[in-house]
Amino acid sequence: MANKSIPKKEFFAPIKAWKYIFKKPVTIKVPYVKREAAERYRGFHINDWNECIGCGTCAKICPTDAIRMVEVDDLPHEYGKKPQRPVIDYGRCSFCAMCVDICTTGSLKMTREYVHVSPEPEDFIFAPTEKGIHGIEDVPVGWIRDEGSDLLELERVEMEMIEGEGRSKSFIEYVKGYSKEQAMHEAARCVECALCTDRCPQHMQIPEYIKAIWRDDLTDALKWLLKGNEENNMLGANPFSAVCGRVCTHKCEEACSLGNRGEAIAIRWLKRYIVDNVPEYDKVLEARPENKGKKVAIVGSGPAGLSAAYFLATMGYDVEVFESLSRPGGVMRYGIPSYRLPDEALDKDIAFIQALGVKIHVGVSVGKDIPLQKLKNEFDAVFVSTGFTLGRSTGIPGTEHEDVIQALPLLREIRDYLRGEGPKPKIPKSLVVIGGGNVAMDVARSMARLQIMEYGKVDVKVTSLERTYEEMPADMDEIEEGAEEGVKFYPGWGPVRIVIKNDKVRGIELKKCLQVFDENRRFNPKFDENERQTLEAEMVVEAIGQAPDYSYLPEDLKEKLEFVRGRILTNEYRQTSVKWLFAGGDIVNGPDIIHGVADGYWAARGIDEFLTKGVK
Amino acid sequence: MGEVKLFFGPNHPGMHGNFSVHMYVEGDTVEKARPLPGFLHRGFEKLMERRLWYQNLALIPRICVPEPDINEACYAMAVEKIAKIDVPERAQWIRMIVLELARIASHLMSFPGIGGTIGLYTSSFWGVSDRDRILDIFESLTGARVYHMYIIPGGVRKDLTPKIQDLIFNTLNYIEERLGEYETLIFKNRIVHTRLKGIALLDKETALELGVTGVGLRATGVPYDIRKVDSYLFYDKVDFEVPTATEGDAYARVYLKYLEIYQSIKIIRQCLEKMPEGKINVPISEGNALRYRVPKGQAYVHIESTRGEYGYYMVSDGGEKPYRVAVRGASYPQTFIGIEKYLPGTRIEDVPIWLSTMDVCAPEVDR
Ligand code: SF4
Ligand code: SF4
Numbered sequence: 001m002a003n004k005s006i007p008k009k010e011f012f013a014p015i016k017a018w019k020y021i022f023k024k025p026v027t028i029k030v031p032y033v034k035r036e037a038a039e040r041y042r043g044f045h046i047n048d049w050n051e052c053i054g055c056g057t058c059a060k061i062c063p064t065d066a067i068r069m070v071e072v073d074d075l076p077h078e079y080g081k082k083p084q085r086p087v088i089d090y091g092r093c094s095f096c097a098m099c100v101d102i103c104t105t106g107s108l109k110m111t112r113e114y115v116h117v118s119p120e121p122e123d124f125i126f127a128p129t130e131k132g133i134h135g136i137e138d139v140p141v142g143w144i145r146d147e148g149s150d151l152l153e154l155e156r157v158e159m160e161m162i163e164g165e166g167r168s169k170s171f172i173e174y175v176k177g178y179s180k181e182q183a184m185h186e187a188a189r190c191v192e193c194a195l196c197t198d199r200c201p202q203h204m205q206i207p208e209y210i211k212a213i214w215r216d217d218l219t220d221a222l223k224w225l226l227k228g229n230e231e232n233n234m235l236g237a238n239p240f241s242a243v244c245g246r247v248c249t250h251k252c253e254e255a256c257s258l259g260n261r262g263e264a265i266a267i268r269w270l271k272r273y274i275v276d277n278v279p280e281y282d283k284v285l286e287a288r289p290e291n292k293g294k295k296v297a298i299v300g301s302g303p304a305g306l307s308a309a310y311f312l313a314t315m316g317y318d319v320e321v322f323e324s325l326s327r328p329g330g331v332m333r334y335g336i337p338s339y340r341l342p343d344e345a346l347d348k349d350i351a352f353i354q355a356l357g358v359k360i361h362v363g364v365s366v367g368k369d370i371p372l373q374k375l376k377n378e379f380d381a382v383f384v385s386t387g388f389t390l391g392r393s394t395g396i397p398g399t400e401h402e403d404v405i406q407a408l409p410l411l412r413e414i415r416d417y418l419r420g421e422g423p424k425p426k427i428p429k430s431l432v433v434i435g436g437g438n439v440a441m442d443v444a445r446s447m448a449r450l451q452i453m454e455y456g457k458v459d460v461k462v463t464s465l466e467r468t469y470e471e472m473p474a475d476m477d478e479i480e481e482g483a484e485e486g487v488k489f490y491p492g493w494g495p496v497r498i499v500i501k502n503d504k505v506r507g508i509e510l511k512k513c514l515q516v517f518d519e520n521r522r523f524n525p526k527f528d529e530n531e532r533q534t535l536e537a538e539m540v541v542e543a544i545g546q547a548p549d550y551s552y553l554p555e556d557l558k559e560k561l562e563f564v565r566g567r568i569l570t571n572e573y574r575q576t577s578v579k580w581l582f583a584g585g586d587i588v589n590g591p592d593i594i595h596g597v598a599d600g601y602w603a604a605r606g607i608d609e610f611l612t613k614g615v616k
Numbered sequence: 617m618g619e620v621k622l623f624f625g626p627n628h629p630g631m632h633g634n635f636s637v638h639m640y641v642e643g644d645t646v647e648k649a650r651p652l653p654g655f656l657h658r659g660f661e662k663l664m665e666r667r668l669w670y671q672n673l674a675l676i677p678r679i680c681v682p683e684p685d686i687n688e689a690c691y692a693m694a695v696e697k698i699a700k701i702d703v704p705e706r707a708q709w710i711r712m713i714v715l716e717l718a719r720i721a722s723h724l725m726s727f728p729g730i731g732g733t734i735g736l737y738t739s740s741f742w743g744v745s746d747r748d749r750i751l752d753i754f755e756s757l758t759g760a761r762v763y764h765m766y767i768i769p770g771g772v773r774k775d776l777t778p779k780i781q782d783l784i785f786n787t788l789n790y791i792e793e794r795l796g797e798y799e800t801l802i803f804k805n806r807i808v809h810t811r812l813k814g815i816a817l818l819d820k821e822t823a824l825e826l827g828v829t830g831v832g833l834r835a836t837g838v839p840y841d842i843r844k845v846d847s848y849l850f851y852d853k854v855d856f857e858v859p860t861a862t863e864g865d866a867y868a869r870v871y872l873k874y875l876e877i878y879q880s881i882k883i884i885r886q887c888l889e890k891m892p893e894g895k896i897n898v899p900i901s902e903g904n905a906l907r908y909r910v911p912k913g914q915a916y917v918h919i920e921s922t923r924g925e926y927g928y929y930m931v932s933d934g935g936e937k938p939y940r941v942a943v944r945g946a947s948y949p950q951t952f953i954g955i956e957k958y959l960p961g962t963r964i965e966d967v968p969i970w971l972s973t974m975d976v977c978a979p980e981v982d983r
Contacts, residue, residue, distance in 0.1 A: 006803075006861070006863075006867070006868070006871060007799060007803045007804045007871075008804065009804055009805065009806040009808075009809040010800070010804040010805070010806065011806060013800050013801065013804040013805045013806065014736070014738075014801070014805050014806075014807065016800050016801065017738045017797075017800075017801050025745075037755065038752070038755040038756040038759070039756070040755075040756065040757070040758070040759035040774060041755060041759055041760075042759040042760050057906070060906055061668075061670070061671065061905055061906060063667060063668075063671035063672070063673075063674035063675060064674065094674045094763065094765075095760060095763070096673065096674040096763075096765045097759060097765070098670065098671070098673075098674065098765075098905070101773075101905075102904065102905055102906070110759070142759065143759045146774065148771075148772075148773060148774055148775055148896050148897060149773045149774055151670070151904055151905035152904045152905075153899070153902065153903055153904055184902075185902040185903065187903075187907075188901070188902045188903020188904065188907040188909075189902075189903050189904055189907075190903075190904075190907070191904060191906060192906070214903075214907060
């Protein structure tokens with residue numbers, strides 16, 4: 001033997017063990033002595049129902065299929081939450097604690113409880129609450145997730161951007177987009193809970209396309225973008241993927257379950273990655289449906305109009321779109337600055353829609369060049385989506401001055417100028433923008449760029465009633481990036497009058513805003529009339545909201561339609577009270593592009609039903 | 617007298633796990649023996665191909681109940697080899713501590729095994745209750761007593777706290793002290809000498825021919841121990857010996873296990889001393905556990921279990937699940953071929969001694 005030689009046998013050896021007979025036994029008497037389990041013990045579960053969002057990630061990781069998600073009747077259905085809670089079958093549970101380590105909210109934990117006796121098999125299947133399996137207060141907590149055992153990656157893959165100073169010198173798109181590796185990495189963070197799908201106005205099949213990115217199958221990913229869910233009548237498709245991949249308000253990301261403990265998946269950037277990287281974009285949808293022999297006219301080529309055109313074309317209708325401006329795209333073409341949405345991205349989406357046979361007539365103003373009645377006579381149905389094209393004014397003294405202008409016309413002018421299709425807009429040395437929304441940011445950032453090009457320095461001030469950046473309706477990114485580009489912010493001020501001297505705008509007088517909304521969340525601003533300041537400016541831009549232009553609607557038709565606070569009332573299929581007339585987009589619903597796409601989708605379904613079954 | 621068929625199965629107190637042997641006996645002597653695992657057939661390897669890389673962590677410890685950590689370590693190391701992952705140093709030391717604790721627990725468990733077989737029940741009680749103290753350590757460290765699911769690809773799941781280090785330190789002192797008592801009770805015991813010496817003999821040539829490793833082979837004088845011959849983790853950075861014997865009998869095998877406990881204690885003490893601060897794991901790939909992927913490739917890793925060479929051969933096609941996994945269970949050769957070839961000629965009462973000292977682990981044989 002290497003270490004020790006084999007022991008010799010002894011006659012008394014067995015008897016020596018008898019000396020232990022009076023020693024305290026090391027074994028524990030059960031059930032008389034309750035043994036306290038270790039701090040990390042993996043016993044039965046507890047789940048805090050207030051925190052749990054019903055995402056089902058725990059059920060997905062469970063290696064033994066011990067977890068089922070069960071609908072709970074009285075739980076509220078809110079965005080970012082499902083009315084489901086995990087139910088655990090202790091006949092299957094292997095007590096591995098993976099469910100705890102992956103829980104997206106941290107609501108699920110294990111306890112130090114380990115004794116449970118029952119003759120009833122059902123007593124081993126239960127939905128854990130914060131009271132554990134035995135319904136007691138202060139259940140001793142055992143295994144909990146920590147940094148070492150976490151099974152989620154909580155930080156998103158950072159998006160590369162051109163830095164502040166560099167990007168403020170041009171209108172070139174500053175968000176660079178993900179590389180393949182970055183996109184696959186970001187896609188690998190998704191837990192497929194589909195809370196995002198629920199939140200998205202168009203219910204895009206987000207987990208499906210994210211998974212396709214992770215599998216590096218971009219053709220499939222694009223199919224999910226364009227086709228959506230076929231069983232569900234293509235719900236979930238979005239013909240404006242290149243656009244939405246850049247400028248969508250990404251409500252989905254607010255619902256992402258990963259946002260509970262970390263950073264939401266960069267859904268918008270992933271969508272953009274797909275569209276930017278599939279070379280045969282327009283060949284993805286091969287199937288062309290049978291022509292139904294019916295025609296639909298669409299007024300306005302914004303997101304709602306062109307989406308409706310897309311969905312109708314894929315259903316087999318002949319679609320013609322009428323656009324009063326010289327290029328199609330509406331707000332996407334003329335409102336959003338090119339550093340956020342370059343023309344090429346929009347053109348890609350529109351070219352795809354045209355490839356399906358949709359005819360777009362530009363420079364044709366319905367109501368002027370063609371009466372709406374004519375469209376009604378020549379087409380089987382009409383969809384109007386003319387958007388909010390008029391600006392709103394604060395109405396303070398001095399706004400009638402020519403150097404007090406509206407945001408939308410200015411943005412349109414800038415984009416036309418940059419395309420070489422219009423004159424240079426007036427570029428003031430100093431500018432005040434009134435408004436706290438994204439349109440105000442677009443104006444401020446665009447003018448900052450033009451000022452740098454013209455004078456080499458920025459003097460743009462943004463003032464808003466909202467008193468904090470959080471209160472401002474603009475995206476935080478827009479505010480932060482605007483600040484990096486030299487824009488100065490003056491939140492919490494209300495406009496009093498435009499200061500005009502010698503017939504020239506010199507600035508704007510403001511008063512302190514004490515409150516924007518009342519306790520009922522109604523817009524009800526209050527001011528301190530004594531606290532005032534004046535901001536210097538050669539020009540003032542009002543960006544406090546937009547209004548519709550219904551001048552193309554004949555009076556008799558207007559009388560038949562119902563309006564609610566300036567918007568046209570429709571049913572869920574976007575059908576107005578006039579059967580052949582459907583409406584969508586800003587004039588009905590959505591303040592953003594994805595709402596427009598959803599309107600286009602529902603309108604297309606409504607029109608289809610109307611034309612095939614003559615219903616409603 | 618005609619041949620009698622005897623079924624020696626899981627219902628027998630001398631049998632190990634869900635295993636059985638069909639014996640044809642004449643008088644007290646075994647004429648023919650056929651191993652029949654027969655009760656498990658759980659197809660671990662195939663099951664692994666249907667589970668996500670991460671989910672398999674709950675399955676693999678079940679392959680060998682007395683020593684689940686070996687499976688965890690093999691699986692993790694194979695993934696790391698394919699994915700070329702550098703495991704943080706601290707995690708490697710912690711893994712060694714876990715594996716050596718598991719070795720002690722498993723060896724302590726073999727004393728009850730042999731005690732039950734020959735009627736020395738005090739050794740059974742002692743072994744089981746002292747093993748429980750190791751399980752207490754596991755409970756503190758991993759949250760579970762038997763199926764730890766603690767060693768994961770990329771490292772380990774939770775850190776070793778100073779409190780747990782103290783627990784390990786004190787427990788090792790206790791076990792070391794107890795080992796003297798074990799020597800008196802078991803190894804100087806004349807009953808044990810009578811029942812184990814010269815029994816269930818296996819010579820060097822046969823052991824090598826069968827592919828027997830572990831104490832089965834070392835008891836024939838071959839110092840084959842993977843920790844030394846193909847060192848993994850930081851076994852080459854610690855000082856320990858590999859006890860061997862030449863007798864090749866049941867007694868030598870059990871005694872070697874006893875000596876190995878001393879070596880394991882020695883190793884753990886060094887680990888506790890040398891272990892640096894730092895991270896305890898790195899992600900095996902980007903994203904979350906539902907989307908872990910191991911790059912394309914294959915690997916064989918082997919480590920020294922209490923039963924001998926334990927190995928995992930794994931192939932990844934770059935997907936979210938293993939493409940193929942094959943486990944080399946350490947007790948397979950002596951259990952399957954050994955029983956059939958070497959039990960004939962022994963007496964009936966010596967059959968469990970072979971099974972026990974050869975460390976038959978039923979689920980590991982019948983995967
Ligand atoms: S502990 Fe493991 S087996 Fe049990 S419910 Fe959670 S994930 Fe499933
Ligand atoms: S993972 Fe957590 S939050 Fe999601 S359902 Fe399970 S317990 Fe609830």
